[in-house]
Amino acid sequence: MSNIDLNLGRSEFGNPENAGNVLPESEAFELLNSWVKNEKLIVHMRQVAHLMKSYAKKKGYDESTQYRWFLAGLLHDADWDQWPDLHCKKIIEELESRQVDPEIIRAIASHGPRYFGVEPKSEMDKMLYAFDELSGFVHAYSLMRPTGYDGMEIKGVKKRLKDKTFAAQVSREDIRDGSERAGLSVEELIQFVIDNQPDALN
DSSP: OTTSOOOOOOSOOSOGGGTTOOOOHHHHHHHHHHHOOOHHHHHHHHHHHHHHHHHHHHTTOOHHHHHHHHHHHHHTTTTTTTOGGGTTHHHHHHHHHTTOOHHHHHHHHTSSHHHHOOOOOSHHHHHHHHHHHHHHHHHHHHHHSTTTTTTOOHHHHHHHHHOTTTTTTSOHHHHHHHHHHHTOOHHHHHHHHHHHGGGTTO
C-alpha cells in the first residue's frame, strides 16, 4: 500500500444519531460477496471478524456489542479487492450511506493509522488494528505447517516474524505497534489468534 496515498483526510465518521445501527448479517455478507472476489481475502476478513467477536465475548460484552465488533472485522477490507486506490474510503462511504453505527465505521477507518491517517482510539479500533496483520501472518504460517494450527506454538510464530523473507508483505512494524496500542504483548495476541482463529471458517 506504500505507493498509494490512502490518507482519509478526516477523523470523524458517520452520524452520531446512527449509534447502535448495524447491517443484518445477511446484508453484510451480501455486501462482502458482491465486492470481494478474492477467496483468500474473504478468508482473511472472516478470520478477523471471528477474532474480533471472540475477543469481545472474552471481555464479557453483550451480544450486540460482539456483533458490532464482528462487523468491523468482516468489512474492514471490503474495498481492497476492486478499489485498492480507494481502500477504506469506499467502504466507509458505503457504510455511512447505510447509516451504520459510527463506532464501526471509525474502527475500520483506523485499522491502518500510518496509511489512513486515523489514530485508533476506542478498544474496538485498537483491537481491529492489532488483529489485522497478525491474523494474516499466523494464517500464512499455518498453511506451511503439516498440522496447520494444531500444535502451533508462540515460539514458532515469533521465529517466522524474525524471518523477513517469510510473508514479507506483512508489516512487522504494524504488528508491534498494534500490540502496544492494544496494551497487550505480541505473545498474548499470538496465543489468542492460535486459540481462536481455527474456528473462524466453521
